[in-house]
Amino acid sequence: MSRCFFALWPDDSTRERLAAAARGVSHHGRPVEPGNFHLTLVFLGGISKERVQELLQGASELHYPSFTLNLDRAGWWGGPRVLWLAPTLIPDRLTRLVNGLSDLAHRAGIVLDERPYNPHLTIARKVRDFTGSAEFEAVKWRAGKFHLLESKSLKSGVVYEPLAAWPLIAEGPPTER
Ligand code: ATP
Ligand code: MG
Numbered sequence: 001m002s003r004c005f006f007a008l009w010p011d012d013s014t015r016e017r018l019a020a021a022a023r024g025v026s027h028h029g030r031p032v033e034p035g036n037f038h039l040t041l042v043f044l045g046g047i048s049k050e051r052v053q054e055l056l057q058g059a060s061e062l063h064y065p066s067f068t069l070n071l072d073r074a075g076w077w078g079g080p081r082v083l084w085l086a087p088t089l090i091p092d093r094l095t096r097l098v099n100g101l102s103d104l105a106h107r108a109g110i111v112l113d114e115r116p117y118n119p120h121l122t123i124a125r126k127v128r129d130f131t132g133s134a135e136f137e138a139v140k141w142r143a144g145k146f147h148l149l150e151s152k153s154l155k156s157g158v159v160y161e162p163l164a165a166w167p168l169i170a171e172g173p174p175t176e177r
Helices: 012-023 049-060 092-107
Strands: 002-008 039-047 067-077 082-087 121-125 139-143 145-154 157-167
Touching: 002 049, 012 082, 012 121, 012 139, 039 049, 039 092, 049 092, 049 145, 049 157, 067 092
Parallel strands: none
Antiparallel strands: 002 039, 002 145, 067 082, 067 139, 082 121, 145 157
């Protein structure tokens, strides 16, 4: 079984801009390594090799347009104690992609979390409260592909291994939606 999820996985230059933004948000938690930055699309949980193969095949048949995320907001959830960056405006294209991937997972027999989708990029964990300042330049992230990632728990902490990536189709001039 592999613990897997679909995600947006930033390219190096976006990752650097995200790291700079994250440094502008003060907190007393444990920062997430920029190399681990990602935005979960659909969390799949522990799945068999056969399921992974089915998803690889299914995802290669999907065609969704690219979009830009504007991560302009920092926030905190007290339950999981995570600090995150998120877009105030959620592009319709992101919602459509997430719905398409959820359908694919569903067709592969994977039972998904029913909580409403809340796109966010976790920048720190074990954050007990968040009253600090958040001064950062909003990050425009052009999402040109999506990934299937495997989450691996090592002694040193969690790492995510990209298993595959698929392009999102550029459609006409860049648009926010
Ligand atoms: P760790 O659990 O080791 O602290 P992590 O949460 O980053 O690290 P995973 O638990 O493997 O690693 O999760 C991978 C991604 O999927 C993370 O973005 C996490 O927030 C998200 N995720 C995990 N469980 C769920 C779930 N039940 N529903 C939605 N998203 C989830
Ligand atoms: Mg977790």
